[in-house]
Amino acid sequence: MKRIVPIGPYHPLQEEPEFFKLIVEGEKVVDLEINIGYNHRGHEFIAQKMTYDQIPFLVERICGICSDSHPYAYVMAVEDAARIEVPPRGQYIRTIIGELERIHSHYLWVGLAGHFIGYNTVWMWVWRYREPLLDIFELIMGNRNHYAINKVGGARRDILPEHYEKIEKYLDLVEEKTTMFTKAVLDDPVIHARLENVGILSKEDAIAYGVLGPTARGSGYAIDVRKDDPYDAYDKVDWDMIVFEEGDIFAKAKVRLLECYESIKIVRQCLRDMPDGPIEARVDEIPPGEGIGRHEAPRGEVFHYVRSDGSNMPARHKIRAPSYMNIPSNVVAVKGYSIADAALVLAAVDPCYCCTERTVVFEDGKKKFTGNDLLRLSRQKTEKLRRRYGR
Amino acid sequence: MSVVRVLFSYLIFPGFVFTAVVGLFLTWIDRKVTARIHWRVGPPWYQPYADFLKLLLKETIIPEGSSKILFLMGPILGLVAMSIFAVMVFSMNLNPEGTFVGDLIVMVYLLAIPPLGLMIGGSASKNPLASVGVSREMTQYFAYELPFLITIAAIILKAGGSVRFGDIIMAQQANGPFLYSISGVIGAIVILLSTQAKLGFVPFDIPEAEQEIMAGPYIEYSGVALAMFRVVRAMMLFLLPLFLISVLWGGFSSWWVILKFLLIVVLIILIKNTNPRIRIDQSLRFFWLGIGVLSVIGLVLAVYGL
Numbered sequence: 001m002k003r004i005v006p007i008g009p010y011h012p013l014q015e016e017p018e019f020f021k022l023i024v025e026g027e028k029v030v031d032l033e034i035n036i037g038y039n040h041r042g043h044e045f046i047a048q049k050m051t052y053d054q055i056p057f058l059v060e061r062i063c064g065i066c067s068d069s070h071p072y073a074y075v076m077a078v079e080d081a082a083r084i085e086v087p088p089r090g091q092y093i094r095t096i097i098g099e100l101e102r103i104h105s106h107y108l109w110v111g112l113a114g115h116f117i118g119y120n121t122v123w124m125w126v127w128r129y130r131e132p133l134l135d136i137f138e139l140i141m142g143n144r145n146h147y148a149i150n151k152v153g154g155a156r157r158d159i160l161p162e163h164y165e166k167i168e169k170y171l172d173l174v175e176e177k178t179t180m181f182t183k184a185v186l187d188d189p190v191i192h193a194r195l196e197n198v199g200i201l202s203k204e205d206a207i208a209y210g211v212l213g214p215t216a217r218g219s220g221y222a223i224d225v226r227k228d229d230p231y232d233a234y235d236k237v238d239w240d241m242i243v244f245e246e247g248d249i250f251a252k253a254k255v256r257l258l259e260c261y262e263s264i265k266i267v268r269q270c271l272r273d274m275p276d277g278p279i280e281a282r283v284d285e286i287p288p289g290e291g292i293g294r295h296e297a298p299r300g301e302v303f304h305y306v307r308s309d310g311s312n313m314p315a316r317h318k319i320r321a322p323s324y325m326n327i328p329s330n331v332v333a334v335k336g337y338s339i340a341d342a343a344l345v346l347a348a349v350d351p352c353y354c355c356t357e358r359t360v361v362f363e364d365g366k367k368k369f370t371g372n373d374l375l376r377l378s379r380q381k382t383e384k385l386r387r388r389y390g391r
Numbered sequence: 392m393s394v395v396r397v398l399f400s401y402l403i404f405p406g407f408v409f410t411a412v413v414g415l416f417l418t419w420i421d422r423k424v425t426a427r428i429h430w431r432v433g434p435p436w437y438q439p440y441a442d443f444l445k446l447l448l449k450e451t452i453i454p455e456g457s458s459k460i461l462f463l464m465g466p467i468l469g470l471v472a473m474s475i476f477a478v479m480v481f482s483m484n485l486n487p488e489g490t491f492v493g494d495l496i497v498m499v500y501l502l503a504i505p506p507l508g509l510m511i512g513g514s515a516s517k518n519p520l521a522s523v524g525v526s527r528e529m530t531q532y533f534a535y536e537l538p539f540l541i542t543i544a545a546i547i548l549k550a551g552g553s554v555r556f557g558d559i560i561m562a563q564q565a566n567g568p569f570l571y572s573i574s575g576v577i578g579a580i581v582i583l584l585s586t587q588a589k590l591g592f593v594p595f596d597i598p599e600a601e602q603e604i605m606a607g608p609y610i611e612y613s614g615v616a617l618a619m620f621r622v623v624r625a626m627m628l629f630l631l632p633l634f635l636i637s638v639l640w641g642g643f644s645s646w647w648v649i650l651k652f653l654l655i656v657v658l659i660i661l662i663k664n665t666n667p668r669i670r671i672d673q674s675l676r677f678f679w680l681g682i683g684v685l686s687v688i689g690l691v692l693a694v695y696g697l
Contacts, residue, residue: 003519005604012605027523027671116602118593118668124429190594190667339523340670343603 001025005339007346009038013116016353020330020346027338032331040357047317052078052152052286059304059319060146063355065108068101069297070319071150073304076231078152081291081308084283086232088275090154095233096167096270097140097149098295099263103174104133105298106214106256106263109350110181113253116347117194122184129177132170139163154280164271171264178260185253195250199345201333202247209329212322213300214259215349218252220245225296237269249348256350286310299323299350321355405481407474414625415439421628421660428664439625443618451614457517465512466612466619472504473626480633483556484643487564490557498556498634499543502589505623506532509598512616513608524607527671528598534678535588535595538686542581545574545686545693546638560642568641573697577689579639581682583655586631587662588678590624594666597674632656 008019017038023031043062047055056071063070072094079086086094107130114122134144141147141157149155159167185191201211206219216223222243226234242258244251290307300322307316326349334345369377400406418439426433453462479498483490506528513525549569550559569575588595599607612620632655636642640651669677 005519005523013602024523027526114667118596118600118602119666120425120593121428121664122667124431128430188667190669193669193673194667338670338672340597340600340603 018353029342032334051312066297067146069302073293073295073302075150075152076293077291077304077306081289082286086154087278089277090279091232092270092274093155099266102263102298153283182257198341199249199333200247205332211326211329214255215326217243218255219247225294225301237266239266252348323352323356406478410477410626411622414629417628418625424660446618449614454611458515461515465508466616468508469505469623472501476501487557487560494556495554509608516611520604521608521610523604524598534675535585538581538682539585541686542578545690548693563641570639574689574692581686582635592663594669597671
């Protein structure tokens with residue numbers, strides 16, 4: 001007998017709007033339906049009504065966890081369109097913040113993974129050591145989240161020499177603790193029993209679904225923008241891509257834990273080699289043209305496309321977030337496992353639902369509204385609101 | 392014995408009220424120790440009582456189309472069973488001669504009633520997640536009950552083949568606790584792990600896994616009914632370690648019993664906080680193949696008097 005076990009429309013653990021319909025027979029999951037689009041905010045459209053300098057603040061708020069990745073990719077897209085050369089110091093600063101963000105995001109995932117398998121001690125301990133990193137962000141940029149470090153043409157704030165020592169000290173701490181957590185995960189027989197050979201995503205499926213980031217690298221699909229198409233300081237530092245072949249949750253966990261070491265390595269080298277000089281280039285105007293920006297966010301490649309018509313606002317801004325590619329792969333990864341495993345498998349891709357929101361309405365397998373329909377509906381609603389409040 | 396005394400012993404001491412108050416305090420110890428392990432501060436001592444009172448004041452919602460009687464019977468069954476169990480544990484420990492033959496079997500049955508009540512209530516609530524939880528609860532019950540019963544059999548053997556609870560306590564008072572032998576240690580491990588499962592603590596909180604099936608059988612419960620379930624849990628946290636002490640660690644022979652009791656409770660909390668949740672099939676395999684074999688070894692050793 002087939003039944004539906006719902007996870008959503010409001011995820012009980014990740015506290016974000018999504019809807020996974022697990023179609024189960026007994027405890028076994030036979031199929032999965034994914035519904036998204038509960039909280040669409042129309043960032044791309046809003047971006048076309050803003051000036052180039054305002055947009056980083058907007059795209060930063062797409063996601064609270066990778067709040068460096070979206071503006072990073074966006075400024076690179078604009079720099080690509082306008083052929084702007086970023087000064088070396090600005091490049092290094094942006095790389096450092098990008099890698100520190102990766103550490104805090106992976107720590108967040110490891111903690112959540114602990115919570116998902118009912119190991120709340122791991123959750124609390126990991127998040128405890130994530131906390132000092134947020135303090136460092138506050139020290140450098142004034143905000144614990146939404147750092148606002150990226151700017152078209154460079155970085156907004158300099159990392160002062162007196163902050164180097166604090167970052168180094170934190171890196172030592174995080175290296176020690178990552179070793180502790182890695183050992184704890186690799187040695188615990190119960191964690192092995194829960195995570196090994198669960199939610200296997202084969203390399204073929206990984207390529208077919210176009211998954212990105214640690215999800216792809218855990219399935220043996222070696223893809224990383226930092227290596228494939230190096231930007232900023234990534235080709236000036238020495239680091240390794242972490243790839244595991246197994247494709248199960250355990251491999252994804254290992255990828256994320258070991259990537260923390262690589263991030264530590266990158267930040268250390270950047271701090272050592274940090275050149276002097278200006279942190280930003282002067283940008284006068286954005287000529288007509290188009291550009292793309294790709295940044296390896298903690299969850300995979302973030303892709304931004306910007307088309308300029310010579311005005312101070314982009315004519316088109318397109319965003320593709322990695323979770324949008326990763327979440328559909330759950331359909332193959334979750335089949336055949338139990339409900340107990342399903343909760344883990346769905347979380348193993350490190351989903352970011354706020355990046356994934358799109359307005360698409362399907363009825364009987366067909367798109368219900370086209371883009372123009374949506375525009376018309378939206379205008380009607382605005383008109384209605386205007387009349388109601390008499391403006 | 393007058394009716395008033397009987398009522399007093401079932402309702403006030405050592406029955407419902409006393410066990411519930413101490414049990415809720417133990418849940419505070421559980422929460423506080425867990426919080427300290429997590430580097431958190433933890434709640435103040437009156438938090439469980441405040442939670443309980445708050446739940447009493449809330450509306451009890453009964454899902455549409457479900458059987459009202461069965462839905463509300465779930466928590467009441469567990470509450471009644473645990474109140475009787477409390478009276479039996481205390482009166483028999485304080486007065487080992489005054490027990491009847493076969494009371495140990497009654498106690499084992501009484502311990503089976505709270506999970507039964509949970510299954511009845513969960514199935515009555517007409518929720519897919521609750522039914523998944525109930526099926527897990529059932530599997531888990533069969534998983535931990537088998538080694539538990541084998542160990543009880545070993546204990547009966549050690550007490551000279553008597554199924555009287557009083558005889559077990561008296562045998563320990565005469566010849567020292569059963570724990571100080573190989574089969575006794577094995578029995579203690581088995582009963583401790585079964586206790587963990589009976590309490591629904593990690594790694595055996597599979598039936599109500601909040602991250603997977605959102606509290607499972609409890610999902611539709613609210614208000615007074617949920618408060619009753621909470622109290623049943625708290626009472627079990629108090630009574631199950633006492634049961635372990637009674638059958639293996641010499642009963643209430645001296646004030647040391649408080650230290651022994653706290654030691655067992657802290658051990659349970661530590662197991663809870665240093666393990667992830669396992670899957671239901673892994674739990675079944677663990678209890679039947681791992682712990683089951685261990686309990687049989689204990690039984691064989693008990694036959695040879697080790």
